[in-house]
Amino acid sequence: xxxxxxxxxxxxxxxxxxxxxxxxxxxxxxxxxxxxxxxxxxxxxxxxxxxxxxxxxxxxxxxxxxxxxxxxxxxxxxxxxxxxxxxxxxxxxxxxxxxxxx
Amino acid sequence: xxxxxxxxxxxxxxxxxxxxxxxxxxxxxxxxxxxxxxxxxxxxxxxxxxxxxxxxxxxxxxxxxxxxxxxxxxxxxxxxxxxxxxxxxxxxxxxxxxxxxxxxxxxxxxxxxxxxxxxxxxxxxxxxxxxxxxxxxxxxxxxxxxxxxxxxxxxxxxxxxxxxxxxxxxxxxxxxxxxxxxxxxxxxxxxxxxxxxxxxxxxxxxxxxxxxxxxxxxxxxxxxxxxxxxxxxxxxxxxxxxxxxxxxxxxxxxxxxxxxxxxxxxxxxxxxxxxxxxxxxxxxxxxxxxxxxxxxxxxxxxxxxxxxxxxxxxxxxxxxxxxxxxxxxxxxxxxxxxxxxxxxxxxxxxxxxxxxxxxxxxxxxxxxxxxxxxxxxxxxxxxxxxxxxxxxxxxxxxxxxxxxxxxxxxxxxxxxxxxxxxxxxxxxxxxxxxxxxxxxxxxxxxxxxxxxxxxxxxxxxxxxxxxxxxxxxxxxxxxxxxxxxxxxxxxxxxxxxxxxxxxxxxxxxxxxxxxxxxxxxxxxxxxxxxxxxxxxxxxxxxxxxxxxxxxxxxxxx
Numbered sequence: 001x002x003x004x005x006x007x008x009x010x011x012x013x014x015x016x017x018x019x020x021x022x023x024x025x026x027x028x029x030x031x032x033x034x035x036x037x038x039x040x041x042x043x044x045x046x047x048x049x050x051x052x053x054x055x056x057x058x059x060x061x062x063x064x065x066x067x068x069x070x071x072x073x074x075x076x077x078x079x080x081x082x083x084x085x086x087x088x089x090x091x092x093x094x095x096x097x098x099x100x101x102x
Numbered sequence: 103x104x105x106x107x108x109x110x111x112x113x114x115x116x117x118x119x120x121x122x123x124x125x126x127x128x129x130x131x132x133x134x135x136x137x138x139x140x141x142x143x144x145x146x147x148x149x150x151x152x153x154x155x156x157x158x159x160x161x162x163x164x165x166x167x168x169x170x171x172x173x174x175x176x177x178x179x180x181x182x183x184x185x186x187x188x189x190x191x192x193x194x195x196x197x198x199x200x201x202x203x204x205x206x207x208x209x210x211x212x213x214x215x216x217x218x219x220x221x222x223x224x225x226x227x228x229x230x231x232x233x234x235x236x237x238x239x240x241x242x243x244x245x246x247x248x249x250x251x252x253x254x255x256x257x258x259x260x261x262x263x264x265x266x267x268x269x270x271x272x273x274x275x276x277x278x279x280x281x282x283x284x285x286x287x288x289x290x291x292x293x294x295x296x297x298x299x300x301x302x303x304x305x306x307x308x309x310x311x312x313x314x315x316x317x318x319x320x321x322x323x324x325x326x327x328x329x330x331x332x333x334x335x336x337x338x339x340x341x342x343x344x345x346x347x348x349x350x351x352x353x354x355x356x357x358x359x360x361x362x363x364x365x366x367x368x369x370x371x372x373x374x375x376x377x378x379x380x381x382x383x384x385x386x387x388x389x390x391x392x393x394x395x396x397x398x399x400x401x402x403x404x405x406x407x408x409x410x411x412x413x414x415x416x417x418x419x420x421x422x423x424x425x426x427x428x429x430x431x432x433x434x435x436x437x438x439x440x441x442x443x444x445x446x447x448x449x450x451x452x453x454x455x456x457x458x459x460x461x462x463x464x465x466x467x468x469x470x471x472x473x474x475x476x477x478x479x480x481x482x483x484x485x486x487x488x489x490x491x492x493x494x495x496x497x498x499x500x501x502x503x504x505x506x507x508x509x510x511x512x513x514x515x516x517x518x519x520x521x522x523x524x525x526x527x528x529x530x531x532x533x534x535x536x537x538x539x540x541x542x543x544x545x546x547x548x549x550x551x552x553x554x555x556x557x558x559x560x561x562x563x564x565x566x567x568x569x570x571x572x573x574x575x576x577x578x579x580x581x582x583x584x585x586x587x588x589x590x591x592x593x594x595x596x597x598x599x600x601x602x603x604x605x606x607x608x609x610x611x612x613x614x615x616x617x618x619x620x621x622x623x624x625x626x627x628x629x630x631x632x633x634x635x636x637x638x639x640x641x642x643x644x645x646x647x648x649x650x651x652x653x654x655x656x657x658x659x
Contacts, residue, residue, distance in 0.1 A: 009645055019648055026227040033227075037220045041376050044213060044362045045369040051209070052361025060347045062360040068212040069421075072219055072414045076407075079223050083407045086231070087400050094649050 008101040018093045025085065029078050040071050139286035142467030143474075147285070150322075150475045151299060157314045161307035168508040171308035171515060172239035172490050173394040178313055180401040184408020186313045187392050189320035190483050191218070191383075191409070192416050194476040195276055195542065197323065198450045200417065204424020205432070205445075205452035208349070208359025211424055215417035217376050221383030222413065226406040229384055231399035232561050232647040238654045240487075241390040241553065242495045245560045248639035250568035250632065252500050254556075257572045259495040261552040261579055262387040265545055266488035267525070269386075270481060272541040274530030277477040283447050284454065284470035289534055296478055297527035303482045304489065304519040308512075309395060312482045319479040322472045324412065327419040330453070330469075333460035334426030349428040359428070374611035375543075381614065382546030385553030388487035399650050420453075427452035430459045485522050492518035540591035543608060547586060551578035551613035559621050561647060564640040567633035570625025578617025585609030 009015050043050055051064030169175050178186070196218070204211030237243035242258035274293055281292035303311045338344040346360065353359050383389060393402045431437045437446055437455040445451045457469035493515035498506050556575045559566045586592055588604040606612075625633070646652050 005651075006642060006645060009649065009651070010641070015645075015648075019644075022648070030224055030227045033220055033223045037216070037376065037380070038373070040216065041213075041372050042369070045372040048362035052357075059343060060350050060357075060360065061343055062209075064209055064361055065212075065342075065346075068209070068216055069418060071216050072417060075219050075223050076411050076414045079226050079407045079410045082223075082226055083403045086403055091400060098649060098651060 005101060009097065012097055012101050014093060014097040014100060018090065018097060021093070022086070022090050026082070029082055033075065033078060036071055036074055040067065140284060140467060140470060142464055143285055143470035144467075146467050146471035147474050150318075150471055153318065154299075154303065154311075154315045154475075154478075157318075158303050158307035158311040161310035161314065165306075165308045165310055168239070168494075168512050170310065171512045172391075172486075172494065174309040174313050176395060176397050178395040178401075180396060180404030181408055182313070182317055183392055183396050183401065183405035184412065185320045186316040186395075187389060187405060187409035188412035188416070189316035189323075189476075189479055190389055190392065191413055192320065192323055192476070193273070193480045194280060194473045195272070197327070197416075197420060197476065198280070198453050198473065200420045201424040201427060201453040201456075202449045202451075204421055205427045206449055207355065207363050208353070208425070208428075209361055210363050212417075212421055213362065214379075215420065217379035218383070219410065219414055219417060221380040222406060222410040224380065225384045226403060226410070228558065229390075229561070230393055230402045230406050231650075233390060233393045233557075234396065234399045234402040235647045235650045235653040236561070236643065237394055239391070239394055239494050240490050241387060241557060242491070242499075245553075245556050245571065246499075247560065248636055248643050249560070249566070249571055252503075253568055253572045255495040255499050257575045258553070258556070259491040259500075261548065261575060262491040262495075263488055264579065265385070265387060265549050265553070266484050266491070266522075267529070268541050268545045268548070269388075270484050270488075270522070270526045271529045271533050272545070273477055273481050273484065274526050275533050275536075277474070277481070278530055278534060280450075280477065281474060283451065284473060290531060293527055293530040296481060297523045297530070299478055300482045300485055300526075301520050301523035303478075304486050304523075305516040309391075309486060312479075312486050313392075313395060315475075315482060316479045319472070319475045320412065323476055324416060324419075326457075326469050326472050327416060327423065329465075330426065330457055330460055331419045331422040334422055334430065334456070337426075337430065337460075345422075345425055345429065349425050352433050353428050368606075370611060371606055371608060374606060374608035377614055378543065378546040378550050378608055378610035381550040381554045381610070383549075385549030385557065386545075387491065387553065388483040390553075390557075391483075391487050391490065398653070423453050423456060426460070427456045431455040434459065481526065485519050485526070488522045489515045489518035492522075536596070540586060540596070540607075543591070544582070544586045547582040547608060547610045547613060548579060550610050551582040551617045552576075555614065555617040555621055559618070563625075564637055565625050566621065566640075567625040567628040567630075567636050569628045569630075569633065570621045570623070573624040574617050574619075574621030577620045578613055581613035581616045582609050585613060 051062060051067060053063050055061045055063055055066070165171050167175070200211050200215055203214065233241065233244055236247050240258070240262070242255045242262070245258050246254035274296065277296045278289040278293040281287050282289050285292070303315055334345065338348065350357050350360060392405070396402050396405055431445065431452060435442065437459070438444065439446050445455060447454075454466065454469060454473070458466040493511050497514045498504065498511045552575050555578055556571050560571065585604050586609055588602065589607055589609065590602040590605070591607050593599050593602045593604075
């Protein structure tokens with residue numbers, strides 16, 4: 001990769017757009033995962049009884065189970081959301097950027 | 103308890119504190135360990151081994167270049183790689199260990215599963231595609247991208263080897279114990295068999311064989327676990343409420359199994375464990391290496407999505423399996439030991455006995471064979487990662503300083519695989535009777551405090567210098583090891599001192615910030631010309647990591 005191409009990419013506004021969009025999206029989702037997970041851990045550490053609340057009157061199933069499974073599912077869903085946007089929008093932007101800089 | 107813990111090191115120290123009654127029950131496990139030879143399990147395992155050897159033969163004929171050997175020629179698809187990553191992650195320890203944890207205390211098992219899963223989104227968002235764009239065969243390629251090759255690669259290879267060897271000890275000892283239990287084979291034979299098969303896969307078939315062994319095993323494990331979970335649910339008319347109601351009725355802890363128990367009671371401990379589980383995954387060399395087996399960043403992202411889905415699904419299955427074991431195994435005297443309290447063969451047999459309860463002897467054989475295959479596949483991946491650290495980082499880039507050719511590098515790698523295989527067998531035998539429960543926890547703590555900070559800083563922080571990376575990485579490594587040794591699991595439980603010097607079981611909450619802070623400190627105080635050049639070089643690295651321009655694909659070799 002030549003310095004010439006580097007300079008062209010750096011000065012291409014699409015490069016700044018790509019980096020900005022992808023970074024903010026990635027950090028936003030990361031923070032979301034951290035909030036979800038550490039809230040779960042904090043409830044376990046400080047208020048474990050909350051998760052032992054029955055799901056409905058007289059049921060054995062507690063709200064802890066759907067919440068725990070929900071954390072697992074949220075991880076899957078968030079990765080899905082990222083991959084969807086990255087593999088379409090960001091990759092398209094990258095393609096335009098590279099072609100526009102040649 | 104000693105024996106019990108060695109079988110499932112992944113569960114870590116938590117288990118010991120968690121299951122005092124099982125600890126007592128396991129007291130007689132040591133003498134009556136070996137089970138009668140299980141022919142149907144051995145038969146199915148032989149079929150699996152035969153199949154994998156055919157694959158190894160096929161892969162060996164197609165493995166010519168270094169890219170083939172280290173990265174399967176970059177020809178693995180996102181879906182296949184997702185399965186292989188899931189395979190690396192769903193070890194026998196997590197299958198048997200988490201279901202045992204659920205069997206013993208219900209809800210607490212879910213806490214571990216969740217911790218192990220949430221590292222994956224972080225890997226995807228921050229690491230996967232940048233890793234693919236910057237690296238070639240090992241994560242050291244990325245860490246050393248714009249830094250001094252010799253010092254950074256020496257550091258990265260050292261920490262990779264430390265992680266690999268600790269992880270291997272855990273797996274080998276687990277393998278020996280498990281095989282003794284399931285197949286009725288001698289411990290030493292079991293460890294030697296695992297060692298020899300692993301050497302064959304890795305040296306002849308390289309990454310191609312290792313990946314396909316992992317994929318096959320992942321499919322077998324997922325279908326076996328699905329069958330058990332469905333059989334359990336069918337037993338209760340597909341009503342979770344009925345399953346849980348029965349479990350609460352028959353479990354000695356009753357309703358307490360439906361809420362968090364004693365596993366995580368101290369907030370510092372909880373956060374520290376959570377950090378190690380979450381960020382340690384992103385620092386495991388054998389996992390990071392998998393991202394180089396796909397063609398491009400697009401496939402790298404897809405593989406994380408598939409891996410996360412498979413692993414998440416698998417954890418939900420192990421939860422159902424644990425509850426199934428409470429209701430169908432814990433109530434059946436056939437599966438209990440003489441005291442009627444513990445499980446025959448130890449707590450980790452919960453999933454295995456359940457397989458017998460829902461599927462009979464033949465299915466029991468199948469699940470036993472899958473558990474063995476799982477260990478085999480995981481140790482192969484680890485060995486390959488360790489061997490590439492030796493050949494690609496230490497030999498080719500540090501020792502020969504790039505003045506070597508691919509053929510020699512691959513030969514060194516094969517020799518290193520054999521060497522690591524022998525070391526793993528020897529350590530497996532040495533550690534047979536040791537309490538190694540702390541070892542997987544330690545592995546994750548080291549990975550989170552060395553490889554992960556260096557990798558992240560090299561990708562995202564312009565100011566990183568060689569001195570900062572090496573000093574910070576080694577301090578993180580030292581911090582994780584020293585704090586583990588001084589902590590309760592080693593200082594008190596293993597070394598027998600009356601009280602621990604460092605009060606916490608999990609060091610990551612201290613060792614990880616220590617690593618980040620020292621990387622920062624030793625970089626900003628580095629006024630050398632080299633440090634200036636390294637900052638200059640960040641721009642070019644960033645362009646490649648963001649756009650993939652210049653990234654090394656399979657076609658480049």
